[in-house]
Amino acid sequence: MGQDSPSDKTMVTKGRRSRTSFTEEQLEILVQAFSQNPYPGYTAKQRLAVEINAEESRIQIWFQNRRARHGFLKRPKKKLDPSKDHASPKEKIQDGRDRRCRTSYTSSQLQTLKNAFTENPYPGIDSREQLAEKIGVPESRVQLFLPETGMAQKDQEMKNIQEKTNQNTHIAGNFEYKSVLDLKLYLSETEDTVATQHVTFSKRSAVVASGV
């Protein structure tokens, strides 16, 4: 999914975290850990992070990428019967007992995050780190939090957008259109790079489009 328009590329590239380069020793440890367990829990990732002196969020990304590139099976959608012992290794490990503690935000933290999201739904690494420091949570939580801010509120906004859709009308910025083709045509005519971000239909872009 992701970014398939030039303006999106620009938008996303801005403020990207610099590429982490793991040393051979770090990789050796990671590969070994992966071979033992491709779905480590939170504490295992924390332990690894300490062991190789890296952020836990980088470990998580490394495991995600490794799973994706080494032919690991999709997460099964079906819920497993706990009485059965047929659980896949992943399910045995990721059964909810070793998750990061759920982060709960204070109202002032929430307000700060919401304000930041309103100002910029695609903050770069610098902004995220500043924000993280400001509200006292890890940067990885800020990165995850932003697109999900106020989901109940956004759901309502999504429904509002859907209502518009049902009325055969969509909105991108100040432009109303009846189909994505119309919008693409409009964008190609106007070269409105700002509006291009509204082409993708996603949680985040819907919020952007609705002006939250």
Add this chain to the structure above:
DNA sequence: GCTAATCTAATCAACCTCCGGTTGATTAGCACATTAGC
């Protein structure tokens, strides 16, 4: 029930090295990802 945490999949982009392969980072998820804690 709401929503943070986590997942897969797709894609972008930096790096190494020589132009494409490898791999870290980011984003979306849709007749609305799934799982699980509060």
